[in-house]
Amino acid sequence: MTYPTQPTASHYINGQYVEDTAGAEIPVIYPATGEVIATVHAGTETVVDKALAAAKAAQPAWAAMTGRERGRILTRAAQIIRERNYDLSVLETWDTGKPLQETLVADATSAADALEYFGGLAGSLTGEHIPLGENWAYTVREALGVCVGIGAWNYPTQIACWKASPALACGNTMVFKPSETTPLCALKIAEILTEAGAPPGVFNVVQGMGETGAQLVTDPRVAKVSLTGSVPTGKRVYSAAASHMKHVTMELGGKSPLIVFEDADIDNAVGGAILGNFYSSGQVCSNGTRVFVHSAIKEQFLTRLAERLKGAVIGDPMDEATSFGPMVSERQLEIVLGYIAKGKAEGARLITGGNRLETGGFFIEPTVFADVTDEMTIAREEIFGPVMAVLDFTDEDEVIERANATDFGLSAGVFTRDLSRAHRVIGKLQAGACFINSYNDAPVEAPFGGVKASGVGRENAKAAIEHYSQLKTVFVRMGDVEAPY
Numbered sequence: 001m002t003y004p005t006q007p008t009a010s011h012y013i014n015g016q017y018v019e020d021t022a023g024a025e026i027p028v029i030y031p032a033t034g035e036v037i038a039t040v041h042a043g044t045e046t047v048v049d050k051a052l053a054a055a056k057a058a059q060p061a062w063a064a065m066t067g068r069e070r071g072r073i074l075t076r077a078a079q080i081i082r083e084r085n086y087d088l089s090v091l092e093t094w095d096t097g098k099p100l101q102e103t104l105v106a107d108a109t110s111a112a113d114a115l116e117y118f119g120g121l122a123g124s125l126t127g128e129h130i131p132l133g134e135n136w137a138y139t140v141r142e143a144l145g146v147c148v149g150i151g152a153w154n155y156p157t158q159i160a161c162w163k164a165s166p167a168l169a170c171g172n173t174m175v176f177k178p179s180e181t182t183p184l185c186a187l188k189i190a191e192i193l194t195e196a197g198a199p200p201g202v203f204n205v206v207q208g209m210g211e212t213g214a215q216l217v218t219d220p221r222v223a224k225v226s227l228t229g230s231v232p233t234g235k236r237v238y239s240a241a242a243s244h245m246k247h248v249t250m251e252l253g254g255k256s257p258l259i260v261f262e263d264a265d266i267d268n269a270v271g272g273a274i275l276g277n278f279y280s281s282g283q284v285c286s287n288g289t290r291v292f293v294h295s296a297i298k299e300q301f302l303t304r305l306a307e308r309l310k311g312a313v314i315g316d317p318m319d320e321a322t323s324f325g326p327m328v329s330e331r332q333l334e335i336v337l338g339y340i341a342k343g344k345a346e347g348a349r350l351i352t353g354g355n356r357l358e359t360g361g362f363f364i365e366p367t368v369f370a371d372v373t374d375e376m377t378i379a380r381e382e383i384f385g386p387v388m389a390v391l392d393f394t395d396e397d398e399v400i401e402r403a404n405a406t407d408f409g410l411s412a413g414v415f416t417r418d419l420s421r422a423h424r425v426i427g428k429l430q431a432g433a434c435f436i437n438s439y440n441d442a443p444v445e446a447p448f449g450g451v452k453a454s455g456v457g458r459e460n461a462k463a464a465i466e467h468y469s470q471l472k473t474v475f476v477r478m479g480d481v482e483a484p485y
């Protein structure tokens with residue numbers, strides 16, 4: 001079988017593909033079969049230097065263009081992405097193993113949404129006039145300079161565009177390092193931005209492992225680092241960036257609560273819990289993996305959940321009927337199987353799933369544990385796989401306290417027909433991205449990001465502009481200067 005996945009070269013720098021085979025080989029593995037479908041090379045120091053030099057050289061002219069001119073290029077890139085949605089979705093599926101049924105609606109489309117949204121905003125990014133009696137001041141919204149984007153493997157197209165779109169709209173240039181597990185999609189985004197008219201050097205892609213990321217983070221030419229990844233990586237990157245006083249955005253992990261009250265519409269709550277635990281085979285940062293269900297409806301909830309999960313179509317991700325794909329890698333498969341074993345050993349009740357599927361790929365059944373207690377490992381640690389922990393509760397204040405008893409703070413959800421209670425509870429939950437009678441919506445118009453250990457800063461919406469620009473204040477005196485001597 002020949003795969004249409006081998007890129008022209010490993011890196012994309014200054015508007016063209018660049019290869020340097022001196023870098024370590026990174027095999028790209030199709031998670032549904034375990035086959036190697038492409039090979040790229042990690043960026044050597046020379047490659048990293050070339051990418052940063054290109055981004056640095058391109059930045060002043062890019063920032064000097066009008067916002068409308070930059071916005072037109074981003075909007076054109078969004079249009080191209082929409083026209084090629086099918087091909088880009090297939091590539092995302094090769095890269096991640098996520099079912100085509102999902103990638104057709106969630107990945108390239110979300111990338112296009114971001115480019116379109118920030119393309120539209122680019123022309124209206126302004127400072128303000130501050131009247132001060134007879135004097136006045138004004139602010140100028142300026143670009144930061146060269147930004148580094150570092151991606152996780154679960155949404156490679158979306159992550160590249162959620163970072164590039166606001167960065168480029170504000171007049172910054174970017175060097176993006178995709179996850180070593182999914183290196184393919186960002187290269188296509190770079191190609192498309194060039195085709196849409198982005199000058200060489202405005203968006204560059206360098207492949208590599210954590211060491212390449214670390215090299216990018218500490219380079220003095222870099223003004224800002226935006227990472228999507230785990231909390232441990234976030235801590236390393238944040239402190240490396242802090243020692244150079246760089247701006248950061250940290251989109252990190254979670255162990256989010258989803259609370260189902262006794263008056264909830266059970267079918268909607270089950271639907272929300274399915275979306276919030278099994279979409280992308282559970283490999284979603286904001287997933288509501290601690291599902292607190294009121295004791296009065298717990299068994300009903302579990303029965304309905306088990307019935308609905310029988311409808312999951314597990315198999316070939318390229319078949320549009322498939323709704324549940326493999327883990328992204330053998331490593332992730334092993335991690336998730338380890339957590340399932342811990343759930344069993346620590347006494348959680350296995351309701352459904354729990355097994356690896358022997359297909360040659362990295363498949364695990366959608367898995368639900370009930371009677372989970374707060375102390376169990378599967379209730380405390382991010383699993384990043386299709387493992388739902390159902391916990392009982394009876395009292396509103398008690399469940400809020402338990403929901404908040406974690407270092408994470410990415411998301412939280414509430415299902416109830418009582419809207420006063422919904423808003424009251426959401427108001428007390430420590431999370432950045434919250435949902436009422438829904439789960440995992442992430443439209444570009446709304447800010448997305450975490451509190452506590454789950455992150456710093458926000459992606460999307462107007463909020464992201466604050467994180468990719470800085471204000472210069474100019475004081476203007478209209479009369480004479482009165483100095484004391």
Ligand SMILES: NC(=O)c1ccc[n+]([C@@H]2O[C@H](COP(=O)([O-])OP(=O)(O)OC[C@H]3O[C@@H](n4cnc5c(N)ncnc54)[C@H](O)[C@@H]3O)[C@@H](O)[C@H]2O)c1
Binds near residue numbers: 177211214228382450
């Ligand atoms: N909050 C969000 O928006 C969001 C979205 C998707 C995934 N995630 C999180 O990402 C994690 C899964 O992704 P992962 O396994 O790829 O995460 P990871 O932390 O292992 O790696 C993320 C990226 O950081 C790079 N990296 C590793 N060490 C580095 C270092 N010292 N300096 C610079 N870069 C370094 C990796 O090469 C990779 O590109 C989960 O915790 C998940 O919750 C968060």
Ligand SMILES: C[N+](C)(C)CC=O
Binds near residue numbers: 154284
């Ligand atoms: C940002 N989101 C929720 C779409 C994907 C995170 O893993």
